[in-house]
Amino acid sequence: MSLAERNLNESGVESADRRHNIHPFTDLSVMEAADRTVIASAKGNYVYGEDGRKFLDGLGGMWCVNIGHGRDEMADAVASQIRTLDYYSPFDDLTSAPMAALAEALATRAPGSLNRVLFTTGGSTAVDSAIRLVHHYFIRRGEPSRRHIITRDKSYHGSTYLTASLSDRGYSTDWNAETAFIHHLTAPGLYRRPDGVTEAEFTQLLVAEFEAKILELGPENVACFIAEPIQGSGGVIVPPVNYHPRMIEICRKYGVLYIADEVVTAFGRLGHFFASQDYFGFVPDIITCAKGLTSGYVPAGAVILSDEIYEVLSRPGTYFNTGFTYTGHAVACTAALKNIEIIERERICERVREIGPYFEERLAPLADLPLVGDVRGRRFMMCIEYVANKGRKELFADDVRIGKRIWRHCQKRGLLVRPLAHLNVLSPPLTLERNEIDFIADVLHDAILDTADELVREGVAAE
Numbered sequence: 001m002s003l004a005e006r007n008l009n010e011s012g013v014e015s016a017d018r019r020h021n022i023h024p025f026t027d028l029s030v031m032e033a034a035d036r037t038v039i040a041s042a043k044g045n046y047v048y049g050e051d052g053r054k055f056l057d058g059l060g061g062m063w064c065v066n067i068g069h070g071r072d073e074m075a076d077a078v079a080s081q082i083r084t085l086d087y088y089s090p091f092d093d094l095t096s097a098p099m100a101a102l103a104e105a106l107a108t109r110a111p112g113s114l115n116r117v118l119f120t121t122g123g124s125t126a127v128d129s130a131i132r133l134v135h136h137y138f139i140r141r142g143e144p145s146r147r148h149i150i151t152r153d154k155s156y157h158g159s160t161y162l163t164a165s166l167s168d169r170g171y172s173t174d175w176n177a178e179t180a181f182i183h184h185l186t187a188p189g190l191y192r193r194p195d196g197v198t199e200a201e202f203t204q205l206l207v208a209e210f211e212a213k214i215l216e217l218g219p220e221n222v223a224c225f226i227a228e229p230i231q232g233s234g235g236v237i238v239p240p241v242n243y244h245p246r247m248i249e250i251c252r253k254y255g256v257l258y259i260a261d262e263v264v265t266a267f268g269r270l271g272h273f274f275a276s277q278d279y280f281g282f283v284p285d286i287i288t289c290a291k292g293l294t295s296g297y298v299p300a301g302a303v304i305l306s307d308e309i310y311e312v313l314s315r316p317g318t319y320f321n322t323g324f325t326y327t328g329h330a331v332a333c334t335a336a337l338k339n340i341e342i343i344e345r346e347r348i349c350e351r352v353r354e355i356g357p358y359f360e361e362r363l364a365p366l367a368d369l370p371l372v373g374d375v376r377g378r379r380f381m382m383c384i385e386y387v388a389n390k391g392r393k394e395l396f397a398d399d400v401r402i403g404k405r406i407w408r409h410c411q412k413r414g415l416l417v418r419p420l421a422h423l424n425v426l427s428p429p430l431t432l433e434r435n436e437i438d439f440i441a442d443v444l445h446d447a448i449l450d451t452a453d454e455l456v457r458e459g460v461a462a463e
């Protein structure tokens, strides 16, 4: 009997979890007593509970299982890699075939001159490394005062000290954050833009705010702007059409670098390998990616940088002081290569471009239901925002846990969505079928109506 089986036989999954396991992004004060949903297995677009319950995976694990779960050929590729070469150091001149092949595969698919790849262990370490590289780049260029980083409200860039500080200020309530050189701009969400302002005027306001911030800090002190093409965890915030091209113009004007954090948007979620150029029409200086890179089968991330930045970093006279034990891990790189092979062979990007609009179309009518303020997103990245008052767009009190309530009603009906405060987020596997899209739309419809009734019964909402 394995150690896992022996331990779990003695205590049971729930009890072992309750006593010892700390869950990320949870309220620990209620976790002790809370029920667990033990996910035991997964196949295709579905996951299965320990008790045999079947759920459609509306969140793709966590925005990441792009090719769907439980692929045998992925299991075979990973097992075979472990048999051939499990792990070896990537430092100095040591390399491996999977690491070199994946670096080339990413460079050939990334836009512009983004041809140099530094592998990391996930998304946070990709973003954290990108910022270190940017600072180092400016030191090497003789501009060490360029340290300030401009980011946005409602952004999510990770959970290391630095990347949490770059994320929405709300994430650092009760936690320390670096504030000396990090500055937040307004999130480009159209739903909550000021009343009476057109999309074009709103874009202009956002761009002007960015330029004013650079001038306030002094362009000689600003290193980079970091942005998710569509903000994910902050509520699937789709920017106005010209937003990114206009923001990069400002970057170019003041010599500020643009980091596109594509941890969610890359590898097909918006119908392209990378969304920056192919969806939004701009070429950043650096792309960070993770999640869909391996479809979540094995953890991995990457920073992809331009030849221009690399040229400065590789000038003689310094040492490249960054990297991880697991940089370019052979097993992770093999998984990423197999993942890319599957995405291309099954034409998954094309499929998302074809079926994504149907997903948008099927969810859009939910906006007419009670509680729903906004339905937004693109292709396989969607979100529903709930409000207590549609006209005034007021939010429910936190203790109503509106996103969680609807999530619970969905779960009862066999659908997993992501509850995020007053939002439910959807980022399913990109292999989702049309009938499964119908199922998601129908379940959400019924779950929202049931929740609305529940709130009326409890006196939280008026009839």
Ligand SMILES: Cc1ncc(COP(=O)(O)O)c(C=O)c1O
Pocket: 122, 123, 124, 125, 127, 156, 157, 158, 159, 228, 232, 233, 261, 262, 263, 264, 290, 291
């Ligand atoms: C845009 C973005 N960047 C970075 C991260 C952090 O990635 P990880 O959780 O793999 O560290 C996330 C995670 O959700 C993300 O959405």
